[in-house]
Amino acid sequence: MKVPLRLEFNKIDTIFHSTPSPLNLSHQSYRQISFTHRSTNLNNLLNATLHTKHLKHATQIHTQIITNNYTCLPFLLNNLLNLYAKCGNINRNLLLFSTNHGGFKNVVIWTSLITQLSRSSKPFKALTFFNKMRSTGIYPNHYTFSAILPACADSMMVEHGEQMHCLIWKHGFQTDIFVGTALVDMYAKCTDMTSAERVFAEMPDRNLVSWNSMIVGFLQKKLYYRAVEIFREIRRQVSDSPDEVSCSSVLSACANIGCLEFGRQVHGIAFKHGLVALTYVNNSLMDMYCKCGLFGDALELFKTIGDRDVVAWNVVIMGCVHCGKFEEACRYFWFMRTEGIAPDETTYSSVLHASASLSALNQGTLIHDQTLKTGFMNNACVASSLITMYAKSGSLVDANRMFEEIQERNLVCWTAMIAACQQHGCANQAIELFEEMLGKGIEPDYISFVSVLSACSHAGHVEEGFVYFSSMTEVHGMNPGPEHYACMVDLLGRIGKLEEAKRFIESMPIKPDSSVLGALLGACRNYGNLEIGREIAKRLFALEPDNPGNYVLLANMLMRKGMMEEADEVRRSMGINGVRKEPGCSWIDVKNITSVFTVHDRSHSRTDEIYEMLRKLEELVIRKGYKPETQFAVNSVEGYKEQSLWYHSEKLALALGLLALPVGAPIIIKKNLRTCGDCHTVMKFASEIFGREIILRDINRFHKFTNGLCSCKDYW
DNA sequence: CTAGGGTTAG
Structure with missing residues (x-):
C-alpha cells in the first residue's frame, strides 16, 4: 500500500506537515484540495484516504477530478474506484463507471471494477462487465482472470467457468499460478473435482494457496479423507508449512468424519506453527472437539479465547445441541448477547433447534421475539427453524402462521411445513403442500420426499405413496x-x-x-x-x-x-x-414450572392429589367402557399389572395437567419414549370426558386427542 | 487490478 509520507506541493504540503499521519487527515484538508491542480496531489490524497475510508472525502476528491478534467488519467480513475470499494460503496463505482463514457479505461480499471463486483458477491454483474470489457476490444490479463473466476464459481454455473477456462488458454494465461489456483477453486466450488484435480495436476508450479484450494474442494464434496490426504501431502512435499487456512479446513474434515486422532495431530501442528490463537483455527478446533464428542475440551478452548466472534458462540451452541444439552444451548444464546455479540442466522437456527428439542414453547417464543427485534424474520433459514420449533412445541397453528408470513419460501421452508403437518397427523394437508410446492417449480430433494412419503403412509394413501416413490427415480433422478x-x-x-x-x-x-x-x-x-x-x-x-x-x-x-x-x-x-x-419419563409445564414424572413417581409436591385424580379418572373411563391392556405392563407379577399400568409417567403428567391447568387450556405432555398403548386409550377417553384437548408429544410424533379421537388414528 | 478458510435451518 502506497502511503504518502511527504507531499511536495504548496497547500497540501503544509496540511500534511501539520498532520503527519494520513490517518489524522482533517476535513480541512479535503476542502483545500481545490487549491491544487496537480493530479499527483490528488492521487496522493486518494491513497491517504484509502486508510481513513471516509466516503465523504472520496466524493470530494471525485468532484475535483471531474472539475479538473482528470478523468482521462487512468491511475486517478483506478485509485478512485478502489477508494469507493474500500468505503464499501460499490454502487458509486458502477455510477462512476457508467457516467464516465468519455474517460479512458484500460485493463487495470476494468479489472478493478470486476474485482470489486466479484468480491461484493455480485457475480452476474461481474460477468456482464467482463463481457463489456471484451466487447470494447480490451484483452483480459492474468489479473482479470484471477478476479473473474471467483465470480464464475459464485454464479453456481460451471458453464461460465468453463468458458473462462477456454479464454484463459486462448490468451495463454494457463501457466500463471494465480489463474491456475483460481481455476482449481472455481471447479472445486462448482463441485467438479475431476476438473479441479486435472487443472491442479497440469499447473507448472503450485503454492500453498493452490494446495489449500484442493482441501477446500474435497471438503465441499464431502470427500473428507481426500481432504486429509492433501493436508498430509502438503506436509510431505510443500516447502511452506500449513497455514491457518490449511489447518482450519482440514480440521473441518476431521470434524465431519469424527477423526479425533488426526484432529489432535492437527491441533499439535497448529500449535507448533503458532496458529492456535487465530480465530478460524480456534473455531475449527472447537468444532472438531464437539463433533468428536469431546464437548468439554471444546469448552476449555472456548474459555481461553479472548475475542470470541459469533462463529465461536455458534460452535459452542451447536456443540450443546449435539450432545443433547439443550437448556445449556439456550443459556449460551442469552449469554452471548450480554457479551455484545449479535446472533446471526446460524445462531438462531441452532438455538431454535435446541428449543424445539425441548418442546419449550416459552423459550422458543422468546427467541422468536429476538429474531423480530434483530431483523431476521425474513430469513428463510431462521423462518424454517421457527416453523419446526412451533410444530415440535405442539403448536401447528403458530407453525402455519410463520409459514404464511415468509415472503420468499425456499425448499427448506416448504419441507419444514410439510414435516410439521405430517407430525401432527394432518397428512392430507402435507400432501397438498407438497403438490403446491411442485406447482411453484421448487425441486424436491431427499428430505422433502421423506416427509411426503411418511404423510402418505400416515393417511393410508398407498397408491399416491408409490407414485411419489417412483417419481424420485423417474422424474427427479435421485436414488431412494x-x-x-x-x-x-x-x-x-x-x-x-x-x-x-x-x-x-x-x-x-x-x-x-x-x-x-x-x-x-x-x-x-x-x-x-x-x-x-x-x-x-x-x-x-x-x-x-x-x-x-x-x-x-x-x-x-x-x-x-x-x-x-x-x-x-x-x-x-x-x-x-x-x-x-431407558426409563420412561414424561413432563408437563404448569405456569413456567416443568414437572417430571417417572413410573410410580411420588416425588411431586402434589402427589396425593395426583393419585386421587388418577383414581377418579379410572372410575370414569371404566364407566365409558375402558379395559386395561395389561400386555403393556412391564411387571409380570399378576394383580400388580393393572395397578402398574395406572402409574405410567404420562398418566401422572395428565393427572397434574387436569388438576393444575385452567379449564379449557390444552394439556401438553411430552414423553421421552413411544407412548404406551394403554395410556393412549386413556388419553382418548380423558379428552372426551373432560372436553379438553390433550397433546402428547412422544419420541416420534404428536398425538392430539380431541373428543375421544387421536390425530394419529391409532397407529404410531 | 489477481487466487484459498471456520459454524447453520427441513
Missing part, C-alpha cells in the same frame, strides 16, 4: 435412501400387507437398515404377526444389539399372545447383551 424405503414399508405395514412389505424389503437394491426393518417390526406388533415379527426382530438384534426398543417390542408382542416364557427370555437376552431400557 433407507428413510424412503422405511416409509414404503410403513405404508404397506400400516394397512396390514405384511407379506408384501417383507417382499418389498427383499427386493431393495440397498441393504435394509434398522429403520426399514424397524418399520416392519412395528407393523407386526400392530397386527400381532408373531411369525414375521420374530424373524425381523432377530435381524434387528444382530444389526443394533444395543437398541432396547426392539427387545421391548418383541417382548410385548409375545406377552400379548400369552407367551410369557419366551417374553422373559427376550428380556433376559437384553440383560445379557447389557442393554437397558
Whole structure:
C-alpha cells in the first residue's frame, strides 16, 4: 500500500506537515484540495484516504477530478474506484463507471471494477462487465482472470467457468499460478473435482494457496479423507508449512468424519506453527472437539479465547445441541448477547433447534421475539427453524402462521411445513403442500420426499405413496435412501400387507437398515404377526444389539399372545447383551414450572392429589367402557399389572395437567419414549370426558386427542 | 487490478 509520507506541493504540503499521519487527515484538508491542480496531489490524497475510508472525502476528491478534467488519467480513475470499494460503496463505482463514457479505461480499471463486483458477491454483474470489457476490444490479463473466476464459481454455473477456462488458454494465461489456483477453486466450488484435480495436476508450479484450494474442494464434496490426504501431502512435499487456512479446513474434515486422532495431530501442528490463537483455527478446533464428542475440551478452548466472534458462540451452541444439552444451548444464546455479540442466522437456527428439542414453547417464543427485534424474520433459514420449533412445541397453528408470513419460501421452508403437518397427523394437508410446492417449480430433494412419503403412509394413501416413490427415480433422478424405503414399508405395514412389505424389503437394491426393518417390526406388533415379527426382530438384534426398543417390542408382542416364557427370555437376552431400557419419563409445564414424572413417581409436591385424580379418572373411563391392556405392563407379577399400568409417567403428567391447568387450556405432555398403548386409550377417553384437548408429544410424533379421537388414528 | 478458510435451518 502506497502511503504518502511527504507531499511536495504548496497547500497540501503544509496540511500534511501539520498532520503527519494520513490517518489524522482533517476535513480541512479535503476542502483545500481545490487549491491544487496537480493530479499527483490528488492521487496522493486518494491513497491517504484509502486508510481513513471516509466516503465523504472520496466524493470530494471525485468532484475535483471531474472539475479538473482528470478523468482521462487512468491511475486517478483506478485509485478512485478502489477508494469507493474500500468505503464499501460499490454502487458509486458502477455510477462512476457508467457516467464516465468519455474517460479512458484500460485493463487495470476494468479489472478493478470486476474485482470489486466479484468480491461484493455480485457475480452476474461481474460477468456482464467482463463481457463489456471484451466487447470494447480490451484483452483480459492474468489479473482479470484471477478476479473473474471467483465470480464464475459464485454464479453456481460451471458453464461460465468453463468458458473462462477456454479464454484463459486462448490468451495463454494457463501457466500463471494465480489463474491456475483460481481455476482449481472455481471447479472445486462448482463441485467438479475431476476438473479441479486435472487443472491442479497440469499447473507448472503450485503454492500453498493452490494446495489449500484442493482441501477446500474435497471438503465441499464431502470427500473428507481426500481432504486429509492433501493436508498430509502438503506436509510431505510443500516447502511452506500449513497455514491457518490449511489447518482450519482440514480440521473441518476431521470434524465431519469424527477423526479425533488426526484432529489432535492437527491441533499439535497448529500449535507448533503458532496458529492456535487465530480465530478460524480456534473455531475449527472447537468444532472438531464437539463433533468428536469431546464437548468439554471444546469448552476449555472456548474459555481461553479472548475475542470470541459469533462463529465461536455458534460452535459452542451447536456443540450443546449435539450432545443433547439443550437448556445449556439456550443459556449460551442469552449469554452471548450480554457479551455484545449479535446472533446471526446460524445462531438462531441452532438455538431454535435446541428449543424445539425441548418442546419449550416459552423459550422458543422468546427467541422468536429476538429474531423480530434483530431483523431476521425474513430469513428463510431462521423462518424454517421457527416453523419446526412451533410444530415440535405442539403448536401447528403458530407453525402455519410463520409459514404464511415468509415472503420468499425456499425448499427448506416448504419441507419444514410439510414435516410439521405430517407430525401432527394432518397428512392430507402435507400432501397438498407438497403438490403446491411442485406447482411453484421448487425441486424436491431427499428430505422433502421423506416427509411426503411418511404423510402418505400416515393417511393410508398407498397408491399416491408409490407414485411419489417412483417419481424420485423417474422424474427427479435421485436414488431412494433407507428413510424412503422405511416409509414404503410403513405404508404397506400400516394397512396390514405384511407379506408384501417383507417382499418389498427383499427386493431393495440397498441393504435394509434398522429403520426399514424397524418399520416392519412395528407393523407386526400392530397386527400381532408373531411369525414375521420374530424373524425381523432377530435381524434387528444382530444389526443394533444395543437398541432396547426392539427387545421391548418383541417382548410385548409375545406377552400379548400369552407367551410369557419366551417374553422373559427376550428380556433376559437384553440383560445379557447389557442393554437397558431407558426409563420412561414424561413432563408437563404448569405456569413456567416443568414437572417430571417417572413410573410410580411420588416425588411431586402434589402427589396425593395426583393419585386421587388418577383414581377418579379410572372410575370414569371404566364407566365409558375402558379395559386395561395389561400386555403393556412391564411387571409380570399378576394383580400388580393393572395397578402398574395406572402409574405410567404420562398418566401422572395428565393427572397434574387436569388438576393444575385452567379449564379449557390444552394439556401438553411430552414423553421421552413411544407412548404406551394403554395410556393412549386413556388419553382418548380423558379428552372426551373432560372436553379438553390433550397433546402428547412422544419420541416420534404428536398425538392430539380431541373428543375421544387421536390425530394419529391409532397407529404410531 | 489477481487466487484459498471456520459454524447453520427441513
